[in-house]
Amino acid sequence: MSQNIVVKGKQLVFEELRVATGTPGIDLYVRNKRPASLETFTAERTIVMVHGATFSSGSLYDVPFNGMSFIDFLAAAGYDVYALDVRGYGHSTRPAEMEQAADLSPPVVGTDIGLADLGTVVDYVLKRRQLDKVSVFGMSWGGTVAGAYTSRNNDKVHKLVLLAPQWLSDRPIPIDTGGRLDAWRLVPVRESKARWLSTAPEHGRASLVPEGWFEQWADFTLAEDPWSRERAPHQLRASNGPIQDIRDYWRAGRKYYEPAEIRVPVLLVHGEWDIDVPIDLAQSLFLELRNAPYRQWAEIGEATHLVLLEKNRLLAYQAIRDFYDRTFQEETGKR
Template sequence: MDQHASARADRPEIVVEDLMIPSDTAGISLHLRNKRPAALKTFSAERTILMMHGATYSSESLFDTPLGGASFMDYLAGHGYDVFALDVRGYGQSTRPPEMDAPPEQSEPLVRTGAGVRDLASAVAHILKQRRIARLNLVAMSWGGSVAGAYTAGNNDKVVKLALVAPLWLLQGPAPIDAGGRLGGYRNVPVLDFRTRWLSAAPEAARSSLIPAGGFERWANISLATDPLGSAQTPAIMRAVNGPILDIREYWAAGKRLYDAGDIRVPVLLVHAEWDQDVPIASAQNFFLSLTHAPYRRWVEIGEGTHMVLLEKNRLQAFDAINQFLGEDYS
């Protein structure tokens, strides 16, 4: 039997809403996608999730690309959660800074981590008000782990639990995502060329089976569709802001903490995959050991996965680990 068949068969009807909410900046609106069971009428902090994307691709691209019949958002909603996914300014369907309409060399790197934290705060405030709850869970990946970690460190009272997939932390030298040289406001990402870098992290013998059949094309099409201006070009590109890259360069790759993980005082789950070259295992270990005030913490290491494990053959191991962590009660 297809390993995903039982999950599909038991999945309840899912409601999907796309919302545009105000940021703290005039003229900048933020895209929130919500998926939840149609039968869910009573909302609680413990069953509410906000998801946060990484440095390049939107939340829809990372969390709502359907593979094997379901996306990560579908999986969580199917397990009874009220799930929101945020695009910070410059990503996905959120407003792009006006500087992105000019050549990149005409502006400094856009949307630094501080702006991401502010946009996450705006999304949290909106959800808490709409659902009439005091806290929620955060699930974040890569640079989004920096954003969610920094937000939680300053707002523990608004977070139930924090689940991070390969969060950025201290690195031994430049990050693979940083091509070096002067950074303009944004970069043009040739999405269809990313397959080579994605697969290069895995041993050659494992590459052909790493991404589910047709999965790369589905993911790439969703990613490109978030930027109609870029996808209309030949070859197709997607514009991605460079503020996160500058922060990686000036903080994590320079051995400087952008925030203090010891200030996080909620339960934390760290999910990491063995072939991750963007966040090496030594970086993950340093982060885990820095969580000195979390009530409890857990590290799940997934074999045969890269930085993009949430879109790979072993993604259900990550999904299940996060679902178990969010659903347990050790209070």
């Protein structure tokens, strides 16, 4: 489905796409936004985005606060933006295990699956636009997926942006609350505001999420999984594969991928108040990106793990846009 929309005076095209996978019966939902005037497609102006371990790309990147989402912002800046939902998330097909009782199966949709689904969509976009590369964006678990993909497919990636990416941790990671992991879990969306605000210092909580934004986000997020309306009102299904991988990799001292194998420019974005990926974890990863042609750090003040949904979101938006905008010569001074 394709439609024209207007965002802050800019004419954009919004397309909803279905992309087949190598698994029978499983296809992926991809939202594409771009300027209506865009006729020439290039690697420098094409972005593929992947989400985190709990919420879909729509929930994290396309809620139009004050009439504009993160995807809208990038599309209005001249980019052809594709945001995929990994299987089991958003409007993509749910694996059979997620249509059954959660305790009947072990955790599903781990990082290997996220990596495969991102690769499927990148290849789809490359073919659709007749390109040899795209830029990639990933947040949190999606940062693992995006980083791992890039480390193994440098030839297909122009630039990489990681927002609060997972990394090795010698202390508990909040998303893993312990205990048995079933195939999937229910997330109480409308009850999540208290936990979200609690990750910020007390003095910053009242102004962190502008009035009405949480309710708008919750409505949008629950609409991403219509199943919840009848079976689990106000809750959302999320796969437990990424949490199993926390136990198998990040808390076990095992790297899922080698950042040193990333050989494209990288921007790492981090929020000052992020307790899910504390600053020392992000810095450790940043130091391992030693073979990138150049790497950049953007620290967003008064922001948590969900910086893209908060009052200082535009600082993150602008840092990401500016990184994608700048040429190699501008950033390094090389000729």
